[in-house]
Every structure is written in C-alpha cells, then in structure tokens.
Amino acid sequence: MAAAAQGPVTAAVLVIGDEILSGRTKDKNIGYIADYLTAIGIDLREVRVVPDVEEEIVAAVNALRARYDYLFTTGGIGPTHDDITADSVAKAFGVGIGEDPRAIAMLLERIRPEDLNEARRRMARIPHGAELIANPVSKAPGFRIGNVIVMAGVPAIMQAMLDEVAPTLSTGRRMLSATIRADAKEGDIAAPLKAIADAHPDVSIGSYPFSEDGRFNTNIVVRSRDAARLEAVRAAVAEMVARLHAAS
Incomplete structure (x- = not known):
C-alpha cells in the first residue's frame, strides 16, 4: 500500500448505469468492493447508484469526492453511446478529454489495428x-x-x-470483528445489548437476525480497530448471552 494513515481512510462507491436501476443487471460489485x-x-461509508445521465453523474462525483478520501466508480466506460462516465468525470473536474495514446496502445495489445473502429476507440478517451x-x-x-478511481462494471474486469x-x-488500521451467536431472538437481547453499547461507545456493536431451521436467531457482531477493546466487548456480549440463557 502507498502509506498508512493515522486516522480512518474513507471511501464511497458510485455505481453508474440505467441497467442497475431497472433491475435488468444485478450488481455484483458493491459487496466485493466493500x-x-x-x-x-479503508472504510466504505456510502454507496450511490445513478443513471446514465451526465448531470447526475457529475453531481454525484463532485459530492462524493469532496466527502471521502476515495471515490470508486463502476460502469459506463465501454464502447457504446450510453457509456458516458469518462466524459462526466472530466466535466466534474473541469478538464478536457480525448483519445489517450497510452490507452490506444493498450487496446492494440488485444485488438488488430483494422478492428479498432470508432466504437472501440471510445474506450481510449x-x-x-x-x-x-x-x-x-x-x-x-x-x-x-484526483481521488476518483474509475473502473469497469463487468465484475471480472472491475x-x-x-x-x-x-x-x-x-490505508488505515484494519477494522477487526468478532461474531457471537446469541441463540435468541433479536428482541430478547435488544435491551441488554444497548446497555453494553452505551457503556462502550468507541466500539461498534450490531445485531443481525437470521432464520435457521424455521426458527429466528441473531448474530451479534462487534467491531473495533483496537484488539484489546474488541476482546473486552466481545467478552461482555458473550457473558450477557450466557446470563440470558441461564435465566431462561
């Protein structure tokens, strides 16, 4: 990695494409990037999906790149008329755009010169x-x-x-996590879990219900960048779960 930051490093993802919003294409990139x-x-803090509309892409790029350390975009850099991400990002930064000889050289590693038509040349803009x-x-x-990283929408290429x-x-310090299986419904642990969360505001605690064999259950996930704090809160949550089961 380039460098380790003192504090958290943050990012957003901007997914571009009418096909995502219509449901025709199911996004497979957000979870992978997260x-x-x-x-x-790097902490992913926000995800947006916008259509193939220049003004909406420009507005989203400018908002997100100002708010986070990095903005990752996916989609809209192919050869067709509606692939307008490159033009929109150029407009957001107030710079020109044109065929890049470096990009042309990359394309010619795969495409014969006689097959480098106008549509394919768009991918070199x-x-x-x-x-x-x-x-x-x-x-x-x-x-x-700048801090904007523009990538393809096809998952393997992205x-x-x-x-x-x-x-x-x-990058910053990695977020560590621990999962405690509650063997209880979310409503049964809500009050004591809130008490633990209130006592440890520096540690993230989340509860995630799931169904197993037709019965509701809950996983409790504790997150912290500090291994000692993580273990202390994990132990507190595990003790709380054990007390609930002993009392039932």
Missing part, C-alpha cells in the same frame, strides 16, 4: 491528466484522476482493476 476495502483498511489503470482481462483501461490500483492507496 469486503476488499475493509480487508486493506481519457480525461486530461488522469492516470491509467491497467486491465489485464480485456485491455481497455480504467483511470484515476476486480482486476481494483487489484491494480490497490497498492497505490493509502
């Missing part, structure tokens, strides 16, 4: 001043400008691009 960033010490993100899958690059860019990112 897991990936958590593992390397990069905002001025952006760095390219290599794409080992299909060669058409993503790019990074994942490859994320691997390429990850070593350049600043």
Whole structure:
C-alpha cells in the first residue's frame, strides 16, 4: 500500500448505469468492493447508484469526492453511446478529454489495428491528466484522476482493476470483528445489548437476525480497530448471552 494513515481512510462507491436501476443487471460489485476495502483498511461509508445521465453523474462525483478520501466508480466506460462516465468525470473536474495514446496502445495489445473502429476507440478517451489503470482481462483501461478511481462494471474486469490500483492507496488500521451467536431472538437481547453499547461507545456493536431451521436467531457482531477493546466487548456480549440463557 502507498502509506498508512493515522486516522480512518474513507471511501464511497458510485455505481453508474440505467441497467442497475431497472433491475435488468444485478450488481455484483458493491459487496466485493466493500469486503476488499475493509480487508486493506479503508472504510466504505456510502454507496450511490445513478443513471446514465451526465448531470447526475457529475453531481454525484463532485459530492462524493469532496466527502471521502476515495471515490470508486463502476460502469459506463465501454464502447457504446450510453457509456458516458469518462466524459462526466472530466466535466466534474473541469478538464478536457480525448483519445489517450497510452490507452490506444493498450487496446492494440488485444485488438488488430483494422478492428479498432470508432466504437472501440471510445474506450481510449481519457480525461486530461488522469492516470491509467491497467486491465489485464480485456485491455481497455480504467483511470484515476484526483481521488476518483474509475473502473469497469463487468465484475471480472472491475476486480482486476481494483487489484491494480490497490497498492497505490493509502490505508488505515484494519477494522477487526468478532461474531457471537446469541441463540435468541433479536428482541430478547435488544435491551441488554444497548446497555453494553452505551457503556462502550468507541466500539461498534450490531445485531443481525437470521432464520435457521424455521426458527429466528441473531448474530451479534462487534467491531473495533483496537484488539484489546474488541476482546473486552466481545467478552461482555458473550457473558450477557450466557446470563440470558441461564435465566431462561
């Protein structure tokens, strides 16, 4: 990684595409990016989905890049007329855009010169001043400008691009977690769990109900960047669960 930050490093994801909002395409990138960033010490704080509308993409890019350390976008950098992410990001930054000879060279690693038609050349249009993100899958690059990382929407390509860019990112201390199975309904543990949460405001505690063999159950997840604090609260939650079962 590029550097370790003193405090949390934050990020947002902007998913671009009418096909996501219509339900025609089911997003498979958000969960992957969330897991990936958590593992390397970046907190994903917000996710937005916007249509293929320039003004909405521009507004979202400018809002999110100002609010978080990194903004990751997925979708809209292909060869078709509705792939307008690159133009929209250029407009958000107030810079020009044009065919990048570096991107053309990447495309020619996979495409014969005679097959590099106008549609495919659209994938080489990069905002001025952006760095390219290599794409080992299909060669058409993503790019990074400022703190905005623009990636493809196809999951396999997005994942490859994320691997390429990850070593350049600043990261914070990793978020640690522990899971305690309550063997109880969420309503049964709500009050004592709130008491623990109130006593330990520096540690995140969440309850997640699930169904198993037709019966409701709950997992309690404790999160902290401090291993000692994590263990202290995990032990408190486990003790609370044991008391509830002993009293039932």
